[in-house]
Amino acid sequence: MMCSVVAMSYTTEELEEKANLLRLDVIEATSEAKSGHPGGSLSSADLMAALYFSVMKHDPANPSWEDRDRFVLSKGHAAPVLYAALAESGYFPPEELMTLRKMGSRLQGHPVRGKTPGVEMSTGSLGQGLSMACGIALAGKIDGKDYKTFCLMGDGELQSGQNWEAAMLAHHYRLGSLIAFVDRNRLQITGNTECAMSLDPLPDKWKAFGWNVIIIDGHSMIQILEACSKARQSETNPTVIILNTVKGKGVSFMENNPEFHGKVCKAGEKNLAIKELRCGM
Amino acid sequence: MTGNKIAQRDYYGKALSCLAGTNPNVVVLDADLADSTKTSEFRKIAPERFIEIGIAEQNMIGTASGLAASGKTVFASTFAVFASGRCWEQIRLAVAYPKLNVKIVATHCGISVGEDGASHQALEDIALMRVLPNMTVISPADAYETYAATKAIADFNGPVYMRLGRSEFPAVTDENAEFVIGRASVLREGTDVTLVGTGQMVALCIEAAEALREDGIDAEVINMSTIKPFDTETLGKSLNKTGSLVTAEEHSIIGGLGSAAAEFLSREMPVPLEMIGTKDTFGESGAPDQLFKKYGLTPEDIAEAAKRSLARKRKLES
Structure with missing residues (x-):
């Protein structure tokens, strides 16, 4: 099959620039929409750039290519950064990002399968993506395919029990092709995750469920690439990569500010954010 | 068989x-x-x-x-x-x-x-x-x-x-019958009242129809085996003939078959409707036949409901 699979030819620096580009898109699109979840989108931007421009085997011209790697955004509220990654890698024109959350747009407030090219599953209600990813990985196993299934979860959503049902299943069926990420930015709407409902010792929980656990700086492109490369080699056990991140990363006044979980920049803030992000490019 | x-x-x-x-x-x-x-x-x-x-x-x-x-x-x-x-x-x-x-x-x-x-x-x-x-x-x-x-x-x-x-x-259906999603089937033709059942209540509707015959009432029985999409065509055709309805389900009368029928009736052809089903209540332990009796799901209950529905129709007609 002829496929213009996204080449893994970007340098680390170029991937960092892509991450910054995704952040700019997130600020622009959510500001235009006047609603959305910029904080958790910014914390995931480095990972999303790595996945869509380097790690994943996929073809924006053929979103239903059967051998593609799959990605499930369990933390569906980070839709702006997923849409940015899809647009910038070629699934649809980046100009369309400005239609986010508007009537008639393909870019719904939370991801919808069948609505947006490249979106694999409908998410938005937290705690369900890992189960879906398990199903996708199981199908690959039944069919003897070697694609990988990636799933990005928020840390707060790990308070939901269904994740641990899925974690049990992934180990039980030895879904080595399943690679999960936890965006460990330590903030949820209520505030600090450890005050709302503590998750630590988080790595121990995953280890106890039989997963390979890798803990990295979620804003280090080199560490993300290395961890993904290591995870891809796992034959039997699923792997979770815990990304220590900063919510709102890249914009000084948004960093570690729980207010920007579900609140967007006002006009003046937007210009400041864009200025800061452009400086970083 | x-x-x-x-x-x-x-x-x-x-x-x-x-x-x-x-x-x-x-x-x-x-x-x-x-x-x-x-x-x-x-x-x-x-x-x-x-x-x-x-x-x-x-x-x-x-x-x-x-x-x-x-x-x-x-x-x-x-x-x-x-x-x-x-x-x-x-x-x-x-x-x-x-x-x-x-x-x-x-x-x-x-x-x-x-x-x-x-x-x-x-x-x-x-x-x-x-x-x-x-x-x-x-x-x-x-x-x-x-x-x-x-x-x-x-x-x-x-x-x-x-x-x-x-x-x-x-069993009440033909072992070799084809199943078409969304299509109800008339199992017994009648002219006075329509009994629509789903699940195992269909068998009880047939029993009720037999009992009603003793009383000189000619009941039509429909098997509504698809609840959604709801076959309004088959039901409407039957009601044009009988003008009164009983629904029977092993389910709450809130939100189930009876409700689906009521939604159709109120919109397109208001005729008297009596619902057989559990009435905003939980069940309890017991033998199934005891429970059917207590919760009003027996053929006798269906036959009584048919008489009520029929009486309401006749009152409207008079």
């Missing part, structure tokens, strides 16, 4: 074991109840396509959606209480919303579950599933129809909820 007492779930298992051989795309999931739901019959033939989920219904639905998104025709089974209630929002987001090819086949519906009591008696599942956009809801009248419906939903691309009973009860 019509009249044979057979459990629906046995024929679900039979149909699945047939599908195991004929349809390599079918994958079956169960949540620790395979021997009760009879998905174990599929496991015997295609263990590599049977996935034990454990007691984790929410994860079962999410996993089913991922498999379906990867091209599989997925059957997911457990008891109706858990299948419709425990993971309702998972069904909404992961199956109904993206219109994925998942068949939720729920056994042990209604109070005929008996001795296990109210915790295990699903009397709300039709309502819960019917309200979901994109969801098809099927409730076959007997084991034969269950077999045909299982084959039909395997060939249909989209989300389906099918509810089945635990116990053995008489």
Whole structure:
């Protein structure tokens, strides 16, 4: 099959620039929409750039290519950064990002399968993506395919029990092709995750469920690439990569500010954010 | 043969074991109840396509959606209480919303579950599933129809909820009849009153019709084996003739078959309607026949309701 699979030819620096580009898109699109979840989108931007421009085997011209790697955004509220990654890698024109959350747009407030090219599953209600990813990985196993299934979860959503049902299943069926990420930015709407409902010792929980656990700086492109490369080699056990991140990363006044979980920049803030992000490019 | 007492779930298992051989795309999931739901019959033939989920219904639905998104025709089974209630929002987001090819086949519906009591008696599942956009809801009248419906939903691309009973009860349909999703069937023609049943209440409607004949009342009996989409054409045609209706379901009268009929009637052809079903109440432990008596689901209850419906019609006419 002829496929213009996204080449893994970007340098680390170029991937960092892509991450910054995704952040700019997130600020622009959510500001235009006047609603959305910029904080958790910014914390995931480095990972999303790595996945869509380097790690994943996929073809924006053929979103239903059967051998593609799959990605499930369990933390569906980070839709702006997923849409940015899809647009910038070629699934649809980046100009369309400005239609986010508007009537008639393909870019719904939370991801919808069948609505947006490249979106694999409908998410938005937290705690369900890992189960879906398990199903996708199981199908690959039944069919003897070697694609990988990636799933990005928020840390707060790990308070939901269904994740641990899925974690049990992934180990039980030895879904080595399943690679999960936890965006460990330590903030949820209520505030600090450890005050709302503590998750630590988080790595121990995953280890106890039989997963390979890798803990990295979620804003280090080199560490993300290395961890993904290591995870891809796992034959039997699923792997979770815990990304220590900063919510709102890249914009000084948004960093570690729980207010920007579900609140967007006002006009003046937007210009400041864009200025800061452009400086970083 | 019509009249044979057979459990629906046995024929679900039979149909699945047939599908195991004929349809390599079918994958079956169960949540620790395979021997009760009879998905174990599929496991015997295609263990590599049977996935034990454990007691984790929410994860079962999410996993089913991922498999379906990867091209599989997925059957997911457990008891109706858990299948419709425990993971309702998972069904909404992961199956109904993206219109994925998942068949939720729920056994042990209604109070005929008996001795296990109210915790295990699903009397709300039709309502819960019917309200979901994109969801098809099927409730076959007997084991034969269950077999045909299982084959039909395997060939249909989209989300389906099918509810089945635990116990053995008489077959009322033809063993070789084709099952068409969304089509009700007239099992007995009559001119005075229409009795519409679903699930095992269809057999009781036929009994009620026989009893009504003794009283000189000519009842028509319809098997509404698909609750959604609701076959308003067959029902409307019957009501044009009879002008009065009784619905009978082993389910709450809130949100189920009776409600679906009432929605149609009030919109297009208001005729007297009496509903047989549980009345905003939970069930309890007991033998199924005792429970049917206590909760007003016997052929006698249906016949009485028919007389009430008929009397209301005659009053309107006079």
